Amino acid sequence: MLRSKLLSLVPRATGSFRTMSTTTKLTTVEVNDKTGIATLTMNRPPVNGLNLDLLRDLRQSIAEIEGNKSRGLILTSSNPTIFSAGLDIMEMYKPDKERVRAFWTALQDAWLALYGSSVPTAAAINGHSPAGGCLLATSCEYRVMLPKFTIGLNETKLGIVAPMWFMSSFLSVLPRREAERALNQGRMFTTDEALQIGLVDEAAGTKEEALEKCAQFIGTFAKVNPIARALTKQQFRAAELEQLESERAQDLEKFLFFINQPAVQKGLGIYLESLKKKAKN
């Protein structure tokens, strides 16, 4: 694994890495034998767009980490400038009826698994993290971000509406006044701004330093009973988790209704065109 190789070159990285054998293709899980912490890396070129396959792999990797009794989970990206570009618009533009249902269901599943994860979670945000990327980061318990990137829920800028549970993740990190304003503005925060407002907890100069700081955060639970910790976290997050659990079907229908509006399809089409032009330049 490239990831392992890179890390093995860094002098201060301690412990050996064990790559788990999994059937996932778009994520990798590496457990540090010394610390027991699992690093979950998203690896779907070019921008870690969250499509059906990546979401399913994410969920499977989270389940695997829970099952292996890891000491913690660090979420990061194999891409040097993008953590995750968010939901893959190709899943929403002129969507296949069956696939788009499976896609949204996989997104719900991935969020329920990550936000409700029993192990300590941290995000090493080593690149831009808009929309769904920000959702993943704010679903973790801690965030360390590299400089000169941006993070935020910018859905309104794309003409779409972040569902209630995106807001829940955001509100578990930001005060109401800040959260509402940023959501309405579709605001992307620079690393410095995110640090200032509390959207991320620490800045780090390199990915390795970010992983190290995430590991230090997870280390603060070393003397804590893991079962009591898991029950405490899940009780703290119960209202938000239960809300989606009990409204999954309506949440799906709401998304399908919204995404099938001609105006929304048109907006997504224009956005896709602009992406293509950018790619050419």
Next chain:
Amino acid sequence: MLRSKLLSLVPRATGSFRTMSTTTKLTTVEVNDKTGIATLTMNRPPVNGLNLDLLRDLRQSIAEIEGNKSRGLILTSSNPTIFSAGLDIMEMYKPDKERVRAFWTALQDAWLALYGSSVPTAAAINGHSPAGGCLLATSCEYRVMLPKFTIGLNETKLGIVAPMWFMSSFLSVLPRREAERALNQGRMFTTDEALQIGLVDEAAGTKEEALEKCAQFIGTFAKVNPIARALTKQQFRAAELEQLESERAQDLEKFLFFINQPAVQKGLGIYLESLKKKAKN
């Protein structure tokens, strides 16, 4: 209109103003043709006391602004030292049975319209803003306040209880600890204190500067899809809006029961006497 005239004298105010023809008498709506932002001015001498008529006019003006697809709404006062003195005590002291019901219902309607408004909202707080005045200000998304005035929910000092939805507006702006303490104390904040604690977002030296800063805030939504923005805001505020929607009847009965207590009537009577004495001096 006096308001238009005053503004036309200010060199840096840009754009022309269009006064909407409406049947309201206690509020005026002016839309800036250049920015598309509507300024909603409360104009009920002497202190913009929120009585049945002003509340109905407020609600109608908000509806008009929504209907005209304005880019935003700025709420302000024609009075140079008072934004709004809050609920008109004359509506609550020795009240007529039918009118007091209509009064409270109009207050509920005005709050639902303003707090749930689909357009960006900001308050240019150009004077004191106690009780109901603070409710209106905190129902907006942004607040700019002139110096040397005060703002707060001071109901407990008058011997009355701010209903749950007043608290909701307050809590959408302040942290719980600060909100509860200020509510219990009936605390009025100076402009500086309000700025420090986050009850207002910016200070401005003049009303024109306050209007300008409100317009700048509304301008941050220029590149945002207005429908996605409106749905996002309403989803964010849904729990509070739905709570009052579903409890309107009980909320009204609770208010009527409370206001008809002899001790409350006596307290209001004493307060009215003190106001009369002040007026004489």
Next chain:
Amino acid sequence: MLRSKLLSLVPRATGSFRTMSTTTKLTTVEVNDKTGIATLTMNRPPVNGLNLDLLRDLRQSIAEIEGNKSRGLILTSSNPTIFSAGLDIMEMYKPDKERVRAFWTALQDAWLALYGSSVPTAAAINGHSPAGGCLLATSCEYRVMLPKFTIGLNETKLGIVAPMWFMSSFLSVLPRREAERALNQGRMFTTDEALQIGLVDEAAGTKEEALEKCAQFIGTFAKVNPIARALTKQQFRAAELEQLESERAQDLEKFLFFINQPAVQKGLGIYLESLKKKAKN
């Protein structure tokens, strides 16, 4: 009473103290005749462990203070280094079936009485305040803490889970992000850290100064209508109070199920052994 004697030696303490005649044995209530403020002192050596008896006395003293129309309630400890060590583990280790039910019910009652108290409440935290001690302190409206002590909900470090209503008290004081992290970590804050994060409101050099600052806080309600204040506070805290009221039976069963797990009993046994060893050294 030792408490009265000590206070009478302090030159700046004003007013005389009246000790109420009560049937409680582990708490004392003294009302300052001048200020009308009641000081409720926990006095169960060696560490104010919250057992069935202390919890019942606490609740009775709170009821007495409410009944006597005191101007406010200051909660403190007769122990010079411990505010309260939290729940008495002897009530949970190899528990008697009937007594452990009565114990948890008394804890629910004490919290409902303190968190929902109609009079202004403040805690003079004159010693360490872990777990249940922190619950009592955060159920008050204001906290003044002496230096070099610690406070926090450290349940996860003991292998137990703070119930939802412990979290409610914590969340009425801390932002979500800080509250969740501290809960999961079982973090104990020093006085300085607690002040920084807002877990306490002021620091004081001595117990007398802490009592004085608590009295000053209660004095901020001097010009407030006490009935309107009480209704406002209770409305603000209604959701949390109603949640426990409506789920008391399930909350009790949840606690009994958890506490009777062999792993939890084993953990408590180990913890008790470590306490005994400490006591010997």
